[in-house]
Amino acid sequence: MAARAWRARSREAVMKPSGSAAPTGKPRLTTSAMIASIAAEGQRTRPAPFGHALVELARNRADVVGMTADLGKYTDLHIFAKAFPDRYYQMGMAEQLLFGAASGFAAEGFMPFATTYAVFASRRAYDFIHQTIAEEDRNVKIVCALPGLTSGYGPSHQAAEDLALFRAMPNMTVIDPCDAHEIEQVVPAIAAHQGPVYVRLLRGQVPVVLDEYGYNFELGKASLIRDGRDVLIISTGFMTMRALEAAKALTGDRVDAAVLHVPTIKPLDSETILREAGKPGRLVVVTENHTVIGGLGEATAALLMRSGVHPVFRQIALPDEFLAAGALPTLHDRYGISTAEVSRQIKQWLGR
Amino acid sequence: METTPTIANAPTLAQRAYNIRRNALRMGEVQGQGYIAQALDIADVLAVAYFHAMHYRPEQPSWEGRDRFLLSNGHYAIALYAALIEAGIIPEAELETYGSDESRLPMSGMASYTPGMEMSGGSLGLGLSIAVGIALGLKRKNSSARVFTLFSDGELDEGSVWEAIMSAAHHKLDNLVAIVDVNNQQADGPSTEMMAFEPLVDKLRGFGWFVQRVDGNDLDAVVAAFDTAKSCPEPRPRIIVADTLMGKGVPFLEQREKNHFIRVEPHEWQLALGALEAGRQ
Numbered sequence A: 001m002a003a004r005a006w007r008a009r010s011r012e013a014v015m016k017p018s019g020s021a022a023p024t025g026k027p028r029l030t031t032s033a034m035i036a037s038i039a040a041e042g043q044r045t046r047p048a049p050f051g052h053a054l055v056e057l058a059r060n061r062a063d064v065v066g067m068t069a070d071l072g073k074y075t076d077l078h079i080f081a082k083a084f085p086d087r088y089y090q091m092g093m094a095e096q097l098l099f100g101a102a103s104g105f106a107a108e109g110f111m112p113f114a115t116t117y118a119v120f121a122s123r124r125a126y127d128f129i130h131q132t133i134a135e136e137d138r139n140v141k142i143v144c145a146l147p148g149l150t151s152g153y154g155p156s157h158q159a160a161e162d163l164a165l166f167r168a169m170p171n172m173t174v175i176d177p178c179d180a181h182e183i184e185q186v187v188p189a190i191a192a193h194q195g196p197v198y199v200r201l202l203r204g205q206v207p208v209v210l211d212e213y214g215y216n217f218e219l220g221k222a223s224l225i226r227d228g229r230d231v232l233i234i235s236t237g238f239m240t241m242r243a244l245e246a247a248k249a250l251t252g253d254r255v256d257a258a259v260l261h262v263p264t265i266k267p268l269d270s271e272t273i274l275r276e277a278g279k280p281g282r283l284v285v286v287t288e289n290h291t292v293i294g295g296l297g298e299a300t301a302a303l304l305m306r307s308g309v310h311p312v313f314r315q316i317a318l319p320d321e322f323l324a325a326g327a328l329p330t331l332h333d334r335y336g337i338s339t340a341e342v343s344r345q346i347k348q349w350l351g352r
Numbered sequence B: 001m002e003t004t005p006t007i008a009n010a011p012t013l014a015q016r017a018y019n020i021r022r023n024a025l026r027m028g029e030v031q032g033q034g035y036i037a038q039a040l041d042i043a044d045v046l047a048v049a050y051f052h053a054m055h056y057r058p059e060q061p062s063w064e065g066r067d068r069f070l071l072s073n074g075h076y077a078i079a080l081y082a083a084l085i086e087a088g089i090i091p092e093a094e095l096e097t098y099g100s101d102e103s104r105l106p107m108s109g110m111a112s113y114t115p116g117m118e119m120s121g122g123s124l125g126l127g128l129s130i131a132v133g134i135a136l137g138l139k140r141k142n143s144s145a146r147v148f149t150l151f152s153d154g155e156l157d158e159g160s161v162w163e164a165i166m167s168a169a170h171h172k173l174d175n176l177v178a179i180v181d182v183n184n185q186q187a188d189g190p191s192t193e194m195m196a197f198e199p200l201v202d203k204l205r206g207f208g209w210f211v212q213r214v215d216g217n218d219l220d221a222v223v224a225a226f227d228t229a230k231s232c233p234e235p236r237p238r239i240i241v242a243d244t245l246m247g248k249g250v251p252f253l254e255q256r257e258k259n260h261f262i263r264v265e266p267h268e269w270q271l272a273l274g275a276l277e278a279g280r281q
Helices: A049-060 A078-083 A095-107 A118-124 A126-134 A162-167 A180-192 A239-251 A270-277 A296-307 A328-334 A339-350 B013-031 B036-053 B074-086 B092-097 B127-140 B153-157 B159-170 B200-206 B219-231 B268-278
Strands: A045-047 A064-068 A088-090 A111-117 A141-145 A173-175 A197-201 A205-207 A223-226 A231-235 A257-261 A264-266 A283-291 A313-318 B068-071 B147-152 B176-182 B210-215 B238-243
Touching (some): A045 A180, A064 A095, A095 A111, A095 A118, A095 A126, A095 B127, A095 B159, A118 A126, A118 A141, A118 A162, A118 A197, A126 B127, A162 A173, A162 A197, A162 A264, A173 A180, A180 A197, A180 A205, A231 A296, A239 A283, A257 A270, A270 A296, A296 A313, A313 A339, B013 B036, B013 B074, B013 B219, B013 B268, B036 B074, B036 B219, B036 B238, B068 B074, B127 B147, B147 B153, B176 B219, B200 B210, B200 B238, B210 B219, B219 B238
Parallel strands (some): A064 A088, A064 A111, A111 A141, A141 A197, A231 A257, A231 A283, A283 A313, B147 B176, B176 B238
Antiparallel strands (some): A045 A205
16 A cells, blocks of 8 residues: 655645745745734734624623633634623533533523634534534524634644535524624624524634625625626635635736625525526636535535526635645645636636 | 422322333333333433422423423433323323324424423433533523433443533532433443443542432432432532433333343233333332
8 A cells, every 4th residue: 555645745835944945936934823814914904803793792682692612812702701701601622512502501592602613613513513503493603713724724723614514504504704894794693693603703803805895794695796797706705805806906807807795605695696697608606715515616506507507617616635734825825715816717717 | 499399199209200101101102112211210210300309380391480401312202201291291192193203202302392302312412511501591590490401321421421521510500410320221232331431420529510329210319319419509510320220110121131222022012011000019
């Protein structure tokens, strides 16, 4: 049997010993810290939008409690803990307990916001969420940091498949917000919705993008943020930010790109997606910070097939493999979800 | 306040336990199978819980002031239904529907199906975590209600149970009363041979719980344990380790060696009911 290849050696960009430069001559980036922001240099950001929005919500709703499994500071829940110390429950590093206890709190009429990393909610505590929250239809809001590829720590912290897992769970509403502006609006919107919700969280210094487009979040609604004739980019999460940047860049190549933002992955806004994807003459590209398997891309493909809408269809998403450790800009380039890579792929498909 | 008022001519706990066993056997007969040996072993504990220890309103199963009872081991549903029927929460006529299509009494207990069923068990090791959340929620509401939760010795194999055991002690949940049914039988054989859990009392004490171990088929001992669990002033979660006998009350079932999931021949259900009746004191 062949020896297993070490992951770094399977890449083109083989790491050199510490202190040396990468083959291009540029300084080699180091592994992104757990608290790394996805904001680009000089980008407008707001700090801890989830934490502040939750504090705002809790001022008017006494039923809100915050719970976490040793990741309060890393999910921006520490803002809530400081404002409402007696409504903050530290459950220790025990994710199964966290979600079981959140179900119990909800059974008593409270609305728990339970936070951890997306990998731990989706992979470690899946059965607990499935049985004690989704099956019992408890009003628990699950808010998870490090969705998709937003950590450079490797597969242990990269939740590339969380959307697929939670989409498959009956009763679960699934949301992937784009930026701070949207996260601030998602918090009251999911509080107004009775039932379990899974939210992918961007934490720390979070980019602000969508306010410039006059966009507002509405649960279950997709929104055409920009229209265009040549390509329809259907995107979710921070890939909408990348899609908008790519759309701007593509104008230089005389490519007119539309961007349809789909923050609610489940239930999917079929009507809007079919309306936009059904317009003739446009390449349809679905992009998401998620594996190609089971996320927005495949949900959209199935919807189009079922409905007899057959545009030329492409996906920009993470590959079906264990992703590498490293710096996020390097990894986003490598796996095709950086702005430059989104533009490049679309141009290639359009033959420009 | 702390005990059920004595009503003249009210059935004794022994009668309640007998009725629970009889209800369970009748449901078993409907399906021709079931976790009947567990129902028979836990009937005495359920009789004490529902007819001595807990406050509830049969006509109002979701009454806010009720004590909560969480069945973590969902396959014991047949036993809990038998108790809920005896308590008047489920009409006795529904007993005939047990495990049938469209019934409110599925083989594995689920909150969304059955009045008085507080959680969806069956995936083992969930109940104690939910109980921690409910106990915290009750304290937050300044409620004097308690949460009781039953789980099986096999569930001690699940890591989540120990997460919840640590958490309940950490949060000083003195409004939580757990009961672990030690019948030493799980799917693949004797529980102690699947994963050794003794010395259980020492372990649980070490984790900060107020622990009592009793013969779970001795009604007086079970009553005393529930009373002490409620009256104990210590700021700790309480647990009753109940040693029970699979098939209790039906000698030929007590003696069956592999009795996690009993196959009973059609003619044997009536024999079992007869044996239960014959053993009645």
